[in-house]
Amino acid sequence: MDLIWEGLRKALELLLTLDPEVLRVTLLSLQISGAATLVSLVIGLSVALVVALNDFPGRRLVIALLNTGMGLPPVVVGLFVTVLLWRSGPLGFLGILYTPSAMVLAQAAIASPIIAGIGLAALQQLPPGLRLQILALGASRPQMVWLLLKEARLPLLAAVMAGFGGVISEVGASIMVGGNIKGQTRVLTTATVMETGRGNFDIAIALSLILLVLAFSVNAVLTHLQQRSRRS
Amino acid sequence: MTRTTLLQARSLTVHRAGAQVLEVPALDLRAGEVFALMGPNGAGKSTLMLALAGLLPPTTGALHFRGQPLCSRAEIEAYRRRMTMVFQDPLLFDTSVARNIGTGLKLRGVPKDELRSRVETWARRLGLGALLDRPARQLSGGEAQRTSLARAFVLNPEILFLDEPFSALDAQTREGLLDDLGHILAETGTTTVIATHDQAEATRLGHRLAVMQAGRILQMGGLREVVNHPEDPFVAAFVGMETLLKGQVLTCREGLLTLRIRKESGDRELIAVGEADPGQTVLVGVRPEHVVLALQSDNLTSARNAFPGTVTKVIPRGPYFRVELDCGFYLTAFVTDQSLSELGLQPGSRVTASFKATSVHLIRKEGLDSEL
CATH class of the missing domain: 3.40.50.300 (P-loop containing nucleotide triphosphate hydrolases)
Structure with a gap:
């Protein structure tokens, strides 16, 4: 029990004194996962819109693949992105392996199918006649898409939350393509794994607490937005 | 227009x-x-x-x-x-x-x-x-x-x-x-x-x-x-002509047709409005709101078409009743609540159903042999 109490005490100390290393790791986590979520939002929503608004051969297959993609194991993504970015790999010329960019890429690969899958479900639960009604009111195609997204805003926010939650807590891919390099690609999850391995439970606990608080705050903000738009 | x-x-x-x-x-x-x-x-x-x-x-x-x-x-x-x-x-x-x-x-x-x-x-x-x-x-x-x-x-x-x-x-x-x-x-x-x-x-x-x-x-x-x-x-049928009858034109004079309706129970004669040649087979329709019912004993009608028949069904339809009749052919009539009780209509009642010649409309003249 002493181990845990000691860990918690040290953790609070690190947090209250705003330890520069802890702060840096936290900020980098937010930046990388935030960027990955934004990229995934663009990709995921585009895919969801294309699938929801068009009928094409193989549509069911695409939907099945999207739903499978929602459960992609991060280590598998990590492996593929590593191979892609490896010096002799197809994207090796970019030279971004073990950089935050590689981590954004890997995390986007994890979050995009999540946002696409939930986004597609969100668009499909709209009344089937709504698209025609919007066009009948004189909307251009972009206006129609915008109104549909607005109508589906509540479940779409859920898609964003799920995507962000998936990547901020993910460790496998981040370690593989980022390398957990101090000051460059070390994020909350990779640092926690490392410190735990070293037996530095106090730091590990501090990092975990931050991770929890972070995940909670982001979701609290999004939930607030969601519930507010529900009332208005 | x-x-x-x-x-x-x-x-x-x-x-x-x-x-x-x-x-x-x-x-x-x-x-x-x-x-x-x-x-x-x-x-x-x-x-x-x-x-x-x-x-x-x-x-x-x-x-x-x-x-x-x-x-x-x-x-x-x-x-x-x-x-x-x-x-x-x-x-x-x-x-x-x-x-x-x-x-x-x-x-x-x-x-x-x-x-x-x-x-x-x-x-x-x-x-x-x-x-x-x-x-x-x-x-x-x-x-x-x-x-x-x-x-x-x-x-x-x-x-x-x-x-x-x-x-x-x-x-x-x-x-x-x-x-x-x-x-x-x-x-x-x-x-x-x-x-x-x-x-x-x-x-x-x-x-x-x-x-x-x-x-x-x-x-x-x-x-x-x-x-x-x-x-x-x-x-x-869709615009409410519930009775459709196939008949053969006997005579045609000044837009009035005399038709023979052949039924198993015997032939009936009907006066309808329209133009057709004698001998032609035509289809005519009657709306239930144009059919008037009276007890057979009263025998007061001045309408051209009057047929004795039996009530087979009485169906409430909001403010009025829809009465189905067997007059040798299928016929329906709309009656009010009041007339229904006055006439004491129920399945089995013997009535006279009448309608004016102007209430019988010629629907079609040709190609009837294969249909209906």
């Missing part, structure tokens, strides 16, 4: 999953008219309407709006800004009543002040003045459909398409809305196409009527003309 043609459709067909679901050789929508599309569910009313509204690309055929072809995407999108459509489901957005009504204006970039005043005008006109800030999801079915109508009228559409707008409403709500819609259409003179499977709705609002079945228009014409002179057994 000399009204100009607003929308012209030619050789319109729509295929779905390989099968043809709509075939309309020609349809002209005239400026200012209310055109009612009637037919049972699945007759193709909605498909035709979506095609006319430029919301469903037809497999073949051409549309002309005010003489201009609607072919390119730009032409169709421009056309969509000049018409609008109200569906059976109000399909409101998850926002306030005011914002719902203003949606189309906002899409057109109408300035805020003008938008506000137009929204308020139409909200008031449809009895929504007090509900402007109410979230749409809190509206009753009738209020929601009123909002949907206001959202359409606020655009001053050159053509208004109404796809069974009242089908999902209860009778009382529908009555009020029909009244208001009738007034608004009369005042604005908006060219309107309304699909309905309710004859009362069609006759109340429509100037012209088309009856559809299985993706085709069976008959199209002035409201009175179609209702009183159906040319097809299906149309006749």
Whole structure:
């Protein structure tokens, strides 16, 4: 029990004194996962819109693949992105392996199918006649898409939350393509794994607490937005 | 009528999953008219309407709006800004009543002040003045459909398409809305196409009527003309001619036909209105509201056609009763509650059913041997 109490005490100390290393790791986590979520939002929503608004051969297959993609194991993504970015790999010329960019890429690969899958479900639960009604009111195609997204805003926010939650807590891919390099690609999850391995439970606990608080705050903000738009 | 043609459709067909679901050789929508599309569910009313509204690309055929072809995407999108459509489901957005009504204006970039005043005008006109800030999801079915109508009228559409707008409403709500819609259409003179499977709705609002079945228009014409002179057994049944009789013309004099109806129980003679040659086989129809019932003992009728018969069924139909009779042929009559009890009608009652010669309409003259 002493181990845990000691860990918690040290953790609070690190947090209250705003330890520069802890702060840096936290900020980098937010930046990388935030960027990955934004990229995934663009990709995921585009895919969801294309699938929801068009009928094409193989549509069911695409939907099945999207739903499978929602459960992609991060280590598998990590492996593929590593191979892609490896010096002799197809994207090796970019030279971004073990950089935050590689981590954004890997995390986007994890979050995009999540946002696409939930986004597609969100668009499909709209009344089937709504698209025609919007066009009948004189909307251009972009206006129609915008109104549909607005109508589906509540479940779409859920898609964003799920995507962000998936990547901020993910460790496998981040370690593989980022390398957990101090000051460059070390994020909350990779640092926690490392410190735990070293037996530095106090730091590990501090990092975990931050991770929890972070995940909670982001979701609290999004939930607030969601519930507010529900009332208005 | 000399009204100009607003929308012209030619050789319109729509295929779905390989099968043809709509075939309309020609349809002209005239400026200012209310055109009612009637037919049972699945007759193709909605498909035709979506095609006319430029919301469903037809497999073949051409549309002309005010003489201009609607072919390119730009032409169709421009056309969509000049018409609008109200569906059976109000399909409101998850926002306030005011914002719902203003949606189309906002899409057109109408300035805020003008938008506000137009929204308020139409909200008031449809009895929504007090509900402007109410979230749409809190509206009753009738209020929601009123909002949907206001959202359409606020655009001053050159053509208004109404796809069974009242089908999902209860009778009382529908009555009020029909009244208001009738007034608004009369005042604005908006060219309107309304699909309905309710004859009362069609006759109340429509100037012209088309009856559809299985993706085709069976008959199209002035409201009175179609209702009183159906040319097809299906149309006749659909516009309320419940009794259809096949007969052979015995004589024809000054538009009055004497027909022989052959039945197992013996031949009957019937006087009908129409022109046909003696010897020809024709189809005639009788509406239940034109049939008068009397007790056989009274024998007071002056009508040309009087037949003794037996009541087989009495069915309550709201304010009146529908009585099915066996007069050697099948006949139906509408009677009021009062006459029903006065005559003491019940299954088995012996009555005389009579109707005027002018109540028997010639429906068709040819090709009857294989049908019916």
